[in-house]
Amino acid sequence: MNYTLHQLLVFQKVVETVSITKAAESLHLTQPAVSIQLKNFQDQFDIPLTEVIGRKIHITEFGQEIAVLAENIINQVQAIDSKTMAYKGQLTGRLKIAVVSTGKYVMPYFLGDFLNEHSGVELHMDVTNKSMVMKSLENNEVDFALVSILPKAVNLEYLDLLDNDLYLIGNTRSSLNEKMDPEEIFQEMPLIFREKGSGTRQTMERFIEGSKISIHKKMELTSNEAVKQAVLAGLGYSIMPIIGIKNELVAEQLRIISVKGLPITTKWRLVWLKGKKHLPLPLAYLEFLKKEKEKIASRFFGEVTAEKEILKKEA
The missing domain is CATH 3.40.190.10 (Periplasmic binding protein-like II)
Structure with a gap:
């Protein structure tokens, strides 16, 4: 057998991610490059390491055992590198x-x-x-x-x-009247939420529940960047960390809307x-x-x- 350390790394990453695409992204390689290295590694064994069922890659039982050995080899190589760097007084x-x-x-x-x-x-x-x-x-x-x-x-x-400070934000084209009380403000606007499981979502819900505010119009998006883009596009308002919108505030694309009880600081x-x-x-x-x-x-x-x-x- 004549497999390389690079092939072991590629195979171990494919096993870890169960995906050629994700392995390529993690290793900063193209998908064809990962596929070629995986094939070259597989060609050295008479027993299949992987199989494709319904366009999804699966790791065989033999492949799982080889992956454990591959990880041990990779760890040993990293240990050698660590020892070498340690002798030079460097962290690795x-x-x-x-x-x-x-x-x-x-x-x-x-x-x-x-x-x-x-x-x-x-x-x-x-x-x-x-x-x-x-x-x-x-x-x-x-x-x-x-x-x-x-x-x-x-x-x-x-x-x-x-500090992580969260404010109510809208785009600068918004005509929202900040003199309204919080109940009126939140009934008037479509509020954009992060998905369940998000810390920002939990903070928003805690504020709404604590303020006893009813939300009638809302939408849900799965990333902070998506929420920001939706607010910029005028789709609604959101409670967001100031840390992620500082450039848009400076460029006067977004504005902070003053509401009692905000900001929330975590x-x-x-x-x-x-x-x-x-x-x-x-x-x-x-x-x-x-x-x-x-x-x-x-x-x-x-x-x-x-x-x-x-x-x-x-x-």
Whole structure:
């Protein structure tokens, strides 16, 4: 047999994702390239590793066993790389973080300096909704997660990174009269929600229930970006984190509508399972954040803080 490490990596990723397309995206390869490497790897075995049923790829029992061995080989190779880098005094390995979708506006800024300082570190960041983030965390599949609302059912430790302020927003063409009381405002407007399981959705529902407001017109979209585009297009209004709309506010495409009870402020928190024994890499990252988080927040999010202070004065 003459299979390569690259073929093992491709096969392991196909098994992990059960998809040629997703494996290609994860490895930053084209789908044909993944298919060719998978075929070349398969050609070295007399027993099928995969089979396609109804246009969906399935991993055979033999393939699952080979995948376990492939992962062990890959881990051993990474261990060799880690030892080599360690002797040079450098951190190496894979840092795995799950991020709620709105957190994509936050997390990269708290990673940049660390990754630039440690070139041997590989980042795996999964951006998805809150329920999937918590599933990854509970299954111990990631080192950390970024959330804005702490779940009650999971025992976690956390580090606060940044305020998360949510306001009622509309586009600048809106003729909504802010002098109406909240009940009238929310009956008048179509309100755009995130999907169930979203932290932003939970915050919106908590505000509506606490304010005893009835919503008569609403729609539901599955990403923060989709909600923003819908508001820009004039389809309705939404309660959104200011962190994700700062450019549109500066460009005067969106405006904040003053309503009693808003903004709601939560915290962007890096969380991990209570009692988790961190490996050297995630432990080093945690120490980096404890030391540098204030500087990062000031450097990259200072204008958001300034905007918030202006809004407080206007209110």
